[in-house]
Amino acid sequence: MFKPSLTLIALAVSAPSLANDAPKDMERIIVSGSRVIESIDEVPASITVISRKQIEDHLKVNPELQSLLAQMVPGLAPDTGSSSNTGQSLRGRAPLVMIDGVPQSTPLRNGSLGVKTIDPSALARIEVIKGATSVYGNGASGGIINYITKQATAHDTHQGQVSLSSRFSAVKLEESTGARISGAINGKVENFDYLVTASYEENGVQRDAEGDILGLQYGLSDAETQNYFTKLGYDFDQEKRLQFSYNYFSSQQKTDLADVPGDINEGVKTYAIHVPEALQKRGKPQGPDGNENITLKYTDSNIFANSEMTLDVYTQDIENVFFFSPNLANPDEGYEGGQSIIRSEKRGARATFNTNVDFDGVEATFIYGIDALKDTTSQPLVDGRVWVPEMEMDSLAGFLQTKWVINDDIIVKAGVRRESIDLSVDDYETLKLCRSETQCSVPLQVKGDTIDYDATTYNIAIKYNWSDSFSPFFNYSQGSDIADIGRLLRAATVDDIGLIQTEASIIDNYEVGFSSLFDQVRLEVAAYRSTSELGTTNSFNEATGVYEPVRAPQEIWGYEGLVDYRISKTLNVVATYSYVEGKNTEADVYLGSRQISPPKATANVNWKPSDTLSLTVSYLYVGDRKRFSPNADGDYIGDQGPISSYNIVNISGQYQFADNWNAFMGVENLFNSDYYPARAQSYTYGGYNIKGLGTTATLGVTYSF
Template sequence: MLRTTFSALAIAVSGAVVADEVNTNNDTALDMERIVVSGSRVFESIDEVPASITIITQQQIQDHLKVNPELQSLLSQIVPGLAPDTGSSSNSGQSLRGRAPLVMIDGVPQSTPLRNGSLGVKTLDPSAIARIEVIKGATSIYGNGASGGIINYITKQADTDGQLDGEISLSSRFSAVKLEESAGARVSAAVNGRTGDFSYLVTASYEENGVQRDAEGDILGLQYGLSDSVTENYFTKLGYDFDEEKRLQFSYNFYSSQQKTDLGDVVGDMQKGEKTYAVHVPPALQKQGKPQGPDGNENITVKYTDLEIFNNTQLTLDAYMQDIENVFFFSTSLANPEDGYSGGQSIIRSEKKGARATFNTVADFDQVQATFIYGIDALRDITSQPLVDGRMWVPEMDMKSVAGYLQTKWLVADDLVLKAGVRKESIDLAVDDYRTLKLCRSGQQCTTPFEVKGDTIDYDATTYNVGVKYNANELFSPFFSYSQGSDISDVGRLLRSATVSDIGLIQTEASIIDNYEVGFNSQLDDVRFEFAAYRSTSELGTTNTFNSKTGIYEPVRAPQKIWGYEALVDYKINAELNLVATYSFVEGKNTKDNSYLGSRQISPAKFTANLNWQPSDALSMSLSYLYVGNRKRFDIGENGRYSVDQGPITNYNIFNFSGKYQFAPNWQGFVGIENLFNADYFTARAQSYTYGGYNVKGLGTTVTMGVTYDF
């Protein structure tokens, strides 16, 4: 592991300094909202992008961090089209427009699409992030795994002219319903500076959670839980400017978040309205195996930029390495009594090595400015899912990918934006011979193991995108886009559930997603309105069905269509008060049998509102509201139970509050209250999932209090 060397470097550079966040630039929120990089891999005005984009600014990140440090919660509150927060460490069921998003840090993929464990959102501490860019809808601009779009964490940069600069933040989070054992502690810090042509930024954070309690004061269930979790993140970014045009940058990220607890679950039944909650139990009844969660995930990136490699052309070269090890909970569903296993605990391991070359050429013609973005991507991704006890559940998948692409943008008379692009990708996925596991949910429910002949599967896909946006009148700026994505995500789920003896007979074909979107933006004095409607179709999807004979959830591949719409209103009421409200609706079906998709993909309607009040430079307050609607599409089965992810969802309402006060030149105090009115509710995922242990209630009223020191 690379942890020892580089975490030591992070600590050495930062000393004992720990900070919450660094102001990486002086851009206003409006400026930030007009810049996006991940959609086309270069900086461009957001008004020139014919697609729905959400930019989460550093100020929004700061405000939400005072309420909840989890990025899932932040994204759910601000991004229309993203499913509600799960209230846990797993983002399973938190889809983007009904499909899985690709999570990235500065353009480097963090998700593990070959075996999607739904932990990709939790890869970086918010204190290291300058802003978050969310590009919605299928895209192939970054390759495999982006069937729902892109969530790109843009990390901070050094912003000082030479002197050392930084912050230290200390805070505690605790239950206001029942304080006992709930108090946790968080310390975070950042330092940055510049010496001549050399710049540096180091952030570090460490957090220990106490137990998390629901509205009745009971400890939340432990499956993917955050009670007694220990989270640490060390991020380093070093840069050297050869001259005004050439720059070399190195960044390293280490992230770990594991639950280390002596509690045990009391398992309830969602269909009877019973929650799963945790209590103190003897060691024999405590959670078995290794602590669940990311066990020291690491990223290294080296990036070289030349703003004028040749006439009117910018070059960006980057290479990256990644080592991921996500540990899951102990499950009796992984039992094999015949060989002495009462259960098992799986690990998703993924090692990525990639390199990319991106060129950006600008040409001016009469009344037309043309931009050409082109390059080559290469990636090797080796992913597997073994069990802690040594058994192999998903064999090692060795994916090699090479892709070339061209993206063009034509700005005509400053008002009409035309975009068109193509990506040609070749993927080889090699799997050696393997044997599927014998797994027993009970003595009468066991899978039949198979010897499966390995092979190398070749995928060749050419995907296209076109878009148009017209900006002549700010009262009505319409856009239309069509984009394709090529997706071979979660092949591991297919391999581990194989029922045939040859990998060539397993339905592992790539899914081509066609995404259509139409919308508009309007600006009227102090009100901005955004609306988008979309539809995406795919020849193949991956849903689940329960095999009552084996007790295993097996993949079902069937054509799908997903559709929906989103709206946003941003109203600057006066100089002190601002309101942002969003509404999103999504629905989807398997078109083969005209049946609705379950909640692993489709979330209920969502309404959010964020009211921000800043009566003075020293004082600001925010009140946020989340409404999650009903979704009751499925009938109960003949056995009297709902299937897989088809439980009925009943609406709920959540209010949060945060505030900060600058009480001295370098000192700031802050407070945040999550679930202000102590709503007693099950999250949308908890209501709909019939898998055991997911029926955990939402967090009761929880308070965060802290102080920040600037230097």
């Protein structure tokens, strides 16, 4: 294993495996995507596990989880270079983001900010389970991204760490220097253990390859981010444990800049400049405004014969503030624009049981339980107007998942989940919104109602660990998704919520793949196909200027591959490739980039010449995707802009100069490539045409005690 390396994007590529970055340790890697701990070689599906060391490597260069995930997870769309993960789909569909199994996404009104909910310094690992899954219910049509937080590791003592770093533009230093401090301490005294982490960061301005400040829409320039996480545990005995955890996260852009708008159709970038206060970006600072999670968990590893029980209750309060937009204008009422907030309150409880039974030559595991969730979500505007009315969802689900290990080498999984959802919305009126004097939506009075959803989803999979050199698997899984109801409600074209096409979508996901392990080489290959009778895409209505949902059948397909070649004890090379494509099968047209990302390849070389020094060089390639034609005016619309390929090279290194001290450095975009990220090329919506980060350096030091 190589020592922590410090590339911004390299780390992400340093081991973007479908499973793990150490082939000889694969059998010791565990995942909890199925809600219980299990060996990864008993999971018949594509999984990426990002280890704590890899997270720490990346953190020392860039604290953005979005860039870490984009580079390490084949099948996940490229990094957007911003605080928003809109357009960053997983295998063409939306993933459900969780912290220790507690949902962070807001699927009732998906603002695509779920990835940025906790600081990486609080994480032990990240598990990404790909493909639709019913294990956690609504919102996991593309799979799940589960942030697993740290546990106390010190025994009868206390341990801690403090890290200081600075990040700055190497193209133009002026105003670009930022600072970050993070710390952690943990310990255990008799039966009580604790963990506390804290981080605070202030960014300078971020500059592109030409030295200009990046545009502000979902921007990270002048962002102030803070995270406080604590976990307290008490072991009643070796079998019973009570655990409390709390997470506070805030990340807001507080700046005196304003955008100089460009036009992606004209090839003109959006960038930011200093302006007088009257011209600065209006409204509240954009970003998560003090989001909180509280979880109380009780476990009994021997509740009855061969059975383990986990009970947890959780609460979550989210307030994500969006940028001021002139598209939310209504001149008739004196509004020149508006700024929206997604508010979401979740209150949930779960009971999970795990029973193991040994038959003659067969080890059987039964995972079963009940999930209950109350989710209240809305999207008002800061000025008091209601864009998306309050939606109250009550969900109750029961599930059974089984695993059968036959003769130690054949693994069969099968399961079912039954979910009942009631969604209530009161009477409301859609907003009149104007993009111009002649392009306005028409307000509509909509009668509220309670809509009932009942969905039963199934899964079955098999894996045959025939030998180290060939372990094939097949996986069929279903997921249920009631889609982005808030987007449907705010663009309602009928006067009764019962007439809006809000039916739940059932996603059928098929996957086949294999892994091969030889003396120095590991191969992993997977191909997949997913279908749904109802999708969630958008069509631009030129008369009203509103993007309206189109719920048409979809088919998405793709493949991924990885080669991990350990040349020597000190030198390792990892390369990946992923491809995804999809269509609206009713109209036989390709899906836009909100769902479908361009091909992506990564490669990195890790060199560890000594115990105290390590170096990493990484390469990212994002390919072309040009599936659409311009309109009669020669412009592309929506998310259909053509994507041209680009390449990024990064370098990083770390040196341990004393027992408790490490110094590190990293350089992103080493050759100062001048490019637009994939989303910036394809999104024609105003403000997204922002170039990628130019050469940016990080320097820092870590002290452990």
